[in-house]
Amino acid sequence: MTAPGRPGGVPSNGTQRAVMYAGPGRVAVGEAPMPALETRAAPGVLPRRCDHGVIVQALATCVCGSDQHTLHGPGAVEGMVLGHELTGVVVETGRDVERVRVGDVCSVPFNVACGRCANCRAGLTGHCLTANPARPGATYGMGEGFGGWAGLQARYALVPYADFNLYVFPDPDHARERLLDVAMIGDILPTGYHAARSAGVGPGSTVYVAGAGPVGLASAVACRMLGAAAVVVGDFNRERLEHVRSVGFAAADLADGDLAGTVAETVGVPHVDVGIDCVGMSDAAVANAGADGSTPAAGAFNDIVAIVRHGGAVSVPGVYPAGAPGTRPRLGVWLGGVWSKAITVTSGATPVRRYQDELATAVLRGDVGIADAVGATPVPLEQGADAYERSGAGAGRKFVLIP
Ligand SMILES: [Zn+2]
Numbered sequence: 101m102t103a104p105g106r107p108g109g110v111p112s113n114g115t116q117r118a119v120m121y122a123g124p125g126r127v128a129v130g131e132a133p134m135p136a137l138e139t140r141a142a143p144g145v146l147p148r149r150c151d152h153g154v155i156v157q158a159l160a161t162c163v164c165g166s167d168q169h170t171l172h173g174p175g176a177v178e179g180m181v182l183g184h185e186l187t188g189v190v191v192e193t194g195r196d197v198e199r200v201r202v203g204d205v206c207s208v209p210f211n212v213a214c215g216r217c218a219n220c221r222a223g224l225t226g227h228c229l230t231a232n233p234a235r236p237g238a239t240y241g242m243g244e245g246f247g248g249w250a251g252l253q254a255r256y257a258l259v260p261y262a263d264f265n266l267y268v269f270p271d272p273d274h275a276r277e278r279l280l281d282v283a284m285i286g287d288i289l290p291t292g293y294h295a296a297r298s299a300g301v302g303p304g305s306t307v308y309v310a311g312a313g314p315v316g317l318a319s320a321v322a323c324r325m326l327g328a329a330a331v332v333v334g335d336f337n338r339e340r341l342e343h344v345r346s347v348g349f350a351a352a353d354l355a356d357g358d359l360a361g362t363v364a365e366t367v368g369v370p371h372v373d374v375g376i377d378c379v380g381m382s383d384a385a386v387a388n389a390g391a392d393g394s395t396p397a398a399g400a401f402n403d404i405v406a407i408v409r410h411g412g413a414v415s416v417p418g419v420y421p422a423g424a425p426g427t428r429p430r431l432g433v434w435l436g437g438v439w440s441k442a443i444t445v446t447s448g449a450t451p452v453r454r455y456q457d458e459l460a461t462a463v464l465r466g467d468v469g470i471a472d473a474v475g476a477t478p479v480p481l482e483q484g485a486d487a488y489e490r491s492g493a494g495a496g497r498k499f500v501l502i503p
């Protein structure tokens with residue numbers, strides 16, 4: 101496999117196995133271009149020179165709920181490599197890289213951030229001003245609208261601005277031993293943690309989490325880490341609710357239609373300090389909402405506003421589409437509820453890099469149990485299409501692709 105003229109044993113040309121977009125709603129595992137520090141134009145990829153980048157060989161690369169948005173959204177092009185969650189080994193470094201070394205085991209934040217612009221310097225790495233020519237904020241595997249960076253569900257991947265972006269595990273063997281747990285610090289655990297922290301969750305907080313998928317479970321775990329006194333997780337799916345109870349949280353069966361009653365059983369009062377919306381709204385739901393003349397409904401958001409106490413907070417890690425440039429999708433948000441209860445709303449892409457040092461230590465030295473909580477399920481990269489299908493069908497598990 102070692103190619104002449106290229107360090108680290110990276111094949112210098114040709115192709116590699118990767119999970120790719122194969123048309124609306126479809127995924128295939130096939131041959132994609134090998135990554136290089138100078139990228140060439142490819143489906144969903146812009147050409148650039150990245151002397152500040154490294155090539156990472158994948159140990160684990162996860163499937164995410166937002167990959168489903170990409171599959172059904174407008175920005176994907178056929179042959180595009182998908183994915184934005186990667187843990188791996190550095191096998192090649194660009195000439196401007198000083199901190200990261202070949203052999204380092206690292207976690208890649210899903211945000212592509214330059215580390216040099218005003219937003220990056222303020223810690224807003226989800227809104228980097230330079231990594232995406234189209235608008236602030238960039239990520240991997242979502243096409244040119246998100247910056248044109250190749251996806252990470254592949255055997256090898258380019259990570260730009262590596263000194264800034266990469267979290268390097270101090271003990272690479274320990275990280276490899278705990279691969280399923282540490283694979284969660286590239287996106288899902290920081291996402292849950294940011295959702296909880298930005299809404300002010302702390303010791304004694306009471307929290308309702310809408311949605312028992314992996315983001316909901318990671319948010320519940322984060323609330324527990326931060327000292328929340330009670331966490332109730334709501335969903336319609338019985339299997340997911342069973343899992344919620346098995347990992348130590350209270351479950352609200354939304355099919356019962358009595359969320360306030362269920363919350364009161366756990367919390368003592370029929371309201372909570374903080375609600376976390378891990379459901380969001382898909383492009384398809386937005387397109388269909390109001391098509392029959394009815395008012396569109398903002399997914400779980402309005403139910404959360406109803407259950408949060410006056411002066412409380414609602415956090416929205418779930419994705420709500422902004423719409424194409426120049427359009428403003430009608431989402432039916434109950435702003436009157438927000439206003440009358442003086443609720444604080446926090447939202448937006450998580451600045452992953454801000455939290456990785458403390459979360460890596462918590463996961464490796466503490467008792468977080470994130471892999472078990474989100475149902476981390478390893479599957480071979482070659483079965484990536486099947487993993488997408490199962491997660492799209494609401495399996496309520498976090499699939500971890502292993503090359
Ligand atoms: Zn993700």
Ligand SMILES: [Zn+2]
Nearest residue numbers: 214217220228
């Ligand atoms: Zn930046």
